[in-house]
Amino acid sequence: MPEMPEVETIRKTINNKIAGRTIKNIDILLPRLIKYPEPKKYKKMLIGQKIIAMQRRGKYLIMKMSNAAQAVFHLRMTGRLCYSSNDINEDKYKRVIFELDNGDKFIYADTRTLGTLHCINKDEISKIKGLYELGPEPLSTEFTLEYLEKKLKNNNSKIKSFLLNQKNIAGLGNIYVDEALFIAGIYPEIKANMVPADKFIKLYNAVNKVIADGIRDGGTTFRDYVDGDGKKGQHQNNLFVYGREKEKCRKCGTIIEKIKVAGRGTCFCPKCQKS
DNA sequence: AGAGGAGCCTGAGCGC
DNA sequence: TGCGCTCAGGCTCCTC
Numbered sequence: 139m140p141e142m143p144e145v146e147t148i149r150k151t152i153n154n155k156i157a158g159r160t161i162k163n164i165d166i167l168l169p170r171l172i173k174y175p176e177p178k179k180y181k182k183m184l185i186g187q188k189i190i191a192m193q194r195r196g197k198y199l200i201m202k203m204s205n206a207a208q209a210v211f212h213l214r215m216t217g218r219l220c221y222s223s224n225d226i227n228e229d230k231y232k233r234v235i236f237e238l239d240n241g242d243k244f245i246y247a248d249t250r251t252l253g254t255l256h257c258i259n260k261d262e263i264s265k266i267k268g269l270y271e272l273g274p275e276p277l278s279t280e281f282t283l284e285y286l287e288k289k290l291k292n293n294n295s296k297i298k299s300f301l302l303n304q305k306n307i308a309g310l311g312n313i314y315v316d317e318a319l320f321i322a323g324i325y326p327e328i329k330a331n332m333v334p335a336d337k338f339i340k341l342y343n344a345v346n347k348v349i350a351d352g353i354r355d356g357g358t359t360f361r362d363y364v365d366g367d368g369k370k371g372q373h374q375n376n377l378f379v380y381g382r383e384k385e386k387c388r389k390c391g392t393i394i395e396k397i398k399v400a401g402r403g404t405c406f407c408p409k410c411q412k413s
Numbered sequence: 414a415g416a417g418g419a420g421c422c423t424g425a426g427c428g429c
Numbered sequence: 430t431g432c433g434c435t436c437a438g439g440c441t442c443c444t445c
Contacts, residue, residue: 141438197439214439216423231423250422252439268440295415304440311438360438361425380438401417403436 140213142276142309143352144363144371145197148219151366153192155221156201156244160188165235171248172234174256174265183207183257184236196272196308210256210266211246216362217253220245249362272308276349281307283342290338293330299400300330301345309349312402313358313380318344319406320379325413326399326406351376379405 140148161184169177188204199219201209211219220229222243234246234255246255256266264270274280286307293300300306301315310318319326321344324337333341357363357371360381364370374381378388383396383405392409 144438212439214421215437248422249424250437252422254440293414299415302439313438358438363438402439 140363141311141314142197142349144357146194146353147357147365149192149194149199152219152221156189157191160239161185161236162239163237168233171255173254180257184209196304198269206260208258212254214252216249218247219366220368221366271305273306275308276345286342287338290330290333295330297324297328297330297333298326314348316380316405317348317378323410325411326404
């Protein structure tokens, strides 16, 4: 499901509600989603602890606890985190329920059950390889034009694969990669090290723009995604190419095409993104 | 090193 | 109405 703007929106909508609350109980309905440690120990690390804050790194949500433990969520394709003030939560796909000291709950729900939950101590980040190896965040001071240039020049994979690889840049997924490549005017199958120099700044700005716009719009809802309040995003109304195959390019009117790149459906404008 | 495919899962949408 | 197929905001592991 969600890419960085969706995860950030969930974080924002849930953080102010759970920060300062204590976890009273955890109901693990689908134990195999708890990847580390054992579900029993997972509960032990978190029950009775106060939630300091919900933070985010790439597509990971990180709940910091008073005992310095960190509960880490990765929503993968269809994971959701929703806050619930009453007993009636009609979500069919509840997987883990966190009960708070005020009687409210926040619920991890997941249709396809591909999401992952971990709980680690401060020195255990290497237990979660994907989190440990994440590249810099768009919109951060670590993500500079110089960094992007250097990475591109040293990378022989297709630009689409490069941008999807979380080790290079944290947070981009299929939608925002297609959008960034369109805005920068880059054909998705070109090799990263073959991207012409005059496109570096365009790509750099495009990556920052799609992420910033996605966050501004509260994320993109195509199927399952909702924020911590159960609300849909709005960014699907502002997309240039993703999900618009056979429709007209918003810039030039050419018909948007869909191909497969790096195993992922890829939409692009054959005129604005010449090979 | 990188490409490509399978696998993890369930559900929606399509053609027949 | 139902079957079978393809596809889906992610990521990891395997082989070539």
